[in-house]
Amino acid sequence: MDFITNLYSQLPALIPLLFSSLIVGGLLWVFNRRLLHGKRPLGAEAKFPRQLIMLLLSAVGLLIVVLSIPMSESTRRNVLSLLGVVLTALIALSSSTFVANMMAGLMLRLVHSFRPGDFIRVGELFGRVTERGLMHTEIQTEDRDLITFPNLHLVTNPVRVVRSSGTFISATLSLGYDLPRGRIEKLLKKAAETINLQEAFVQVKELGDFSVTYRIAGFLTDVKHLITAQSDLRKKVLDTLHSNGFEIVSPAFMNQRRIQTGQKIIPPVSPGTAAPDSGDDAPDDIIFDKAETAEAHEKLKAEFLETQQKLEELEKQEKTLPAGKKSAVNQEINRLKKRVKSLSGQLEEAKKIVESQDT
Numbered sequence: 001m002d003f004i005t006n007l008y009s010q011l012p013a014l015i016p017l018l019f020s021s022l023i024v025g026g027l028l029w030v031f032n033r034r035l036l037h038g039k040r041p042l043g044a045e046a047k048f049p050r051q052l053i054m055l056l057l058s059a060v061g062l063l064i065v066v067l068s069i070p071m072s073e074s075t076r077r078n079v080l081s082l083l084g085v086v087l088t089a090l091i092a093l094s095s096s097t098f099v100a101n102m103m104a105g106l107m108l109r110l111v112h113s114f115r116p117g118d119f120i121r122v123g124e125l126f127g128r129v130t131e132r133g134l135m136h137t138e139i140q141t142e143d144r145d146l147i148t149f150p151n152l153h154l155v156t157n158p159v160r161v162v163r164s165s166g167t168f169i170s171a172t173l174s175l176g177y178d179l180p181r182g183r184i185e186k187l188l189k190k191a192a193e194t195i196n197l198q199e200a201f202v203q204v205k206e207l208g209d210f211s212v213t214y215r216i217a218g219f220l221t222d223v224k225h226l227i228t229a230q231s232d233l234r235k236k237v238l239d240t241l242h243s244n245g246f247e248i249v250s251p252a253f254m255n256q257r258r259i260q261t262g263q264k265i266i267p268p269v270s271p272g273t274a275a276p277d278s279g280d281d282a283p284d285d286i287i288f289d290k291a292e293t294a295e296a297h298e299k300l301k302a303e304f305l306e307t308q309q310k311l312e313e314l315e316k317q318e319k320t321l322p323a324g325k326k327s328a329v330n331q332e333i334n335r336l337k338k339r340v341k342s343l344s345g346q347l348e349e350a351k352k353i354v355e356s357q358d359t
Contacts, residue, residue, distance in 0.1 A: 020068040024061040031057055051134045055102075101135045104151035108132065117295020119162035119226060122149060128291030140291045142227055162223055169197070169226065170217035171234045172205065173248055177212060184214060187244055191236035192218040195229065224292070228283065297347070304343040311336040 035050040066079060109132070114120050116129050120139060125147060127139035136148045175184060185202040192200035197218025206213035216237060220229050241248055247265045311333065318329050 017065070017068045017070065021065055024064055028054075028058060028061055052106075098135075101150050101152045104155040105132075105134045105136075107155055108137070108151055113159065114161045115295075116298045117291055118164065119223060121160040122154065122157060128288045128295075130290045130294045140288050144289070146290070162226065164223060166219055166221040167223055167226070168217050169220050169230050169233060170215050171230075171237050172213060172215045173237065174208065174211040174213050175246070175248065176210075179212075179246060181212070184241075184246070187240050187246070188214060188216040188237060191240040192216055192233060194236050194240070195232045197229075197233070224288075300343060300347050304340065304347060307336055307339050307343060311340060 032054060035054060063083075066083065067076070069076075069079075071079070114129055116132065118129050120127070120129060122139075125139070125141065127141040127147065129137065130140050130146065131138040133151075136150055137154055138146055138148050140146055181204070188202050189200045197220060200216065200218035203215040203217070204212060205215045216233070218233070220226065222229070238248065245264070314329055314333050314336065318333065321329060
């Protein structure tokens with residue numbers, strides 16, 4: 001009976017705690033449903049800012065509930081200090097935990113080392129970025145497969161990023177010492193220029209026991225077709241040297257198979273069987289379809305935000321202009337409004353395509 005009496009006497013003091021807990025729990029449930037579990041599924045790229053918002057809201061909600069607990073001021077200060085110590089310990093021990101990946105994701109966002117659509121290499125894995133989430137980053141490989149990296153792995157390991165403004169691609173081959181180096185260099189440069197590589201150059205990489213190792217490299221501006229361009233360079237090197245009477249084989253080849261003296265190892269070319277230029281059957285768009293879509297969505301979003309910002313600036317400027325000068329500004333405002341509406345529709349379509357490619 002005394003217990004019930006004591007509980008009843010303490011009930012008024014617990015009302016703020018119960019009320020705040022119900023309000024905070026209800027609001028967090030509503031925000032979670034609206035932000036992360038809407039009608040359409042969200043990709044990792046779209047979930048990232050929403051997950052961050054939910055994390056901050058949960059932390060604020062927890063703080064409100066703690067402050068609502070009936071306790072003395074000294075006890076409340078001790079509890080808040082304890083929460084601070086726990087948070088500090090959690091961050092300090094986060095080298096291989098959930099929090100570490102989250103912090104790594106924030107770091108990657110702040111550094112801006114790569115974005116959706118960029119080619120990256122992490123260790124032996126190479127592909128195009130399709131998603132950047134709070135906890136992971138996803139790339140699409142040359143086999144069209146999707147590989148997911150924990151963000152902590154990308155922060156603690158070197159990441160090679162192919163610059164969107166262009167990159168150098170190269171091919172390496174070994175030729176015999178009996179072939180003139182000057183002539184070889186001219187033909188290799190010609191092969192690179194045939195596929196529109198710029199600033200082509202040739203290096204002698206190694207003087208081996210039986211052959212000389214050459215490297216032909218050139219600057220590729222259209223990095224979206226990087227895989228096809230690398231293959232094209234090797235094809236052109238092969239075709240150019242063979243068509244000029246040079247065999248691509250080291251003298252050690254004679255130790256593997258007996259051939260007649262003076263016989264060249266060049267495949268015969270029959271009429272009508274010449275290898276076609278590979279520009280017409282480039283597989284890059286199919287291999288990196290999700291990465292292409294993610295990059296297009298990212299560019300649309302950037303253009304939408306930029307156009308919207310210009311529109312807001314012009315609308316503010318219009319209010320301060322005299323009546324005689326508002327005509328030209330109004331025309332530009334109307335044009336920007338139409339563009340914002342068009343970009344908004346394109347963003348919705350691109351978002352649907354990205355979400356459909358998650359399966």
